[in-house]
Amino acid sequence: MEVTKLVLLAAGGTGGHLFPAEALAGALTARGVSVDLATDARAARYAGHFPARELHVLPADTVRGRSPVALARTGLALATGLVSSLALLRRLKPAVVVGFGGYPTVPPLLAASLLGVPCLIHEANGVMGRANRMLARRVSAIATGFPGLVKGDPALAPKAVWTGNPLRPAVIAAAAAPYDPPVPGGALHLLVFGGSQGARVMSDVVPQAVERLGADLRARLVVTQQAREEDLERVTATYARLGVQAHVAAFFDDLPARMARAHLVIARSGAGTVAELAAMGRPSILVPLPHALDQDQAANARTLADVGAALVLRQVEFDPDRLALELNTFAGEPASLTRMADKARSQSVLDAAGRLADLVQHLSAGETVETFRGSKA
Structure with missing residues (x-):
């Protein structure tokens, strides 16, 4: 027509x-x-x-x-x-x-x-x-x-x-890259973001969780993290003090490409993020925005959690100790990340x-x- x-x-x-x-x-x-x-x-x-x-x-x-x-x-x-x-x-x-x-x-x-x-x-x-x-x-x-x-x-x-x-075309292009699972003892690429506006809870929790990890796992981490402008200095300083390879910025123009390179994504669960995780087939830890009147992010996250493609944590559960526990588990069981990636891709449109x-x-x-x-x- x-x-x-x-x-x-x-x-x-x-x-x-x-x-x-x-x-x-x-x-x-x-x-x-x-x-x-x-x-x-x-x-x-x-x-x-x-x-x-x-x-x-x-x-x-x-x-x-x-x-x-x-x-x-x-x-x-x-x-x-x-x-x-x-x-x-x-x-x-x-x-x-x-x-x-x-x-x-x-x-x-x-x-x-x-x-x-x-x-x-x-x-x-x-x-x-x-x-x-x-x-x-x-x-x-x-x-x-x-x-x-x-x-x-x-x-x-x-x-x-x-x-x-x-x-977006950038997401479709990134979705062509197959999931490359981490290997025991190799680099573990972690991508952290909170939507286009950023999310302070990510800056408060993720660096502190990384600090609770063992030195061997910290040495393997490659962290890419979005942080609000006012949080950039403290997040960057924490990773530098821990000796963790990290790239911290307020906004990433090439976020789809970075998602494609990630072994694990930690993010809010906006509709776009959920759709992009599914399109690329990437495993995730999702933290829905807690105070939304419609609880839309919780509903979005469930679509991946219900098929085993994502771990969903309420914000009250998302603290450094819990996140460190989950990161240790995923790092020790890389096959579980591959299974989650496959299940995420099954939901793609x-x-x-x-x-x-x-x-x-x-x-x-x-x-x-x-x-x-x-x-x-």
Whole structure:
């Protein structure tokens, strides 16, 4: 189905929302479809390599509290964003608007709904986020990262399509590398990160756990760790004092390649991270974000834990002593890491960007979710 009209993607807040949008943009661009990106100022810093014709930064905010002042501030930002989005859509006349979650996507998707422009949301997580829940009944279609996400909701299930979570080209390339298991006495490559925003708990726990390991195992470790700017000096100093080979930085532009080289990954369990671990087939210790209202990261982590591909630790369990115990166990049983890697890869969906691009082009041609399902039957 040939489509040459403009598609407007809306993604903001964090890299976790922006990266699947980037993957879809790449798939659509490869098909000759023009793509623009609407985002907020916070996410724009991750958009340096985004394959869009134009980048549109719109006013937006998230709900930061329940006080009248906080709610009023968020409401004003979203209302301003809606006015700007209505003007933008009238100017661009996109064939479809696609949102990837987070409050910055609410104004463009609401504007599309009000103007009668076909629109869809992609929900990457194992439970639907608040922004997408606000939009779900207004959009034309719902694409999901996990199957059966809304099967219990008779109003939403008819317009839901499981596509999987789109993966950036860098992830697809890294996924081609087979898992190279550690050998007894050889180097053990450990990758530690906490999502695009970083996670302080990783800086608090992982270096202290490494300190509790025996000297022989410390000498084998090669640690690559993301840390917040304010934590870089102390994390780096700890590894230097322990004589551990380590590379510590606030952000890694080449994270997929580093994941591919890892023997074990310690991370949060955002939807993108879980999808990338599955695509690459890498074993992991996952620490879901504990205070998320929707507990989406816990749901994401379970998809790997349930098949034996990941060890999931609640943050209250994730302390230096427990982590040191688990690292000693994995180092002593490298075959267990290989088994976890195989089970992770069994959950991969490498063609998710193409599936989602098919749905977008179907809607842009004036078709419906029902006819899309029929075309795939």
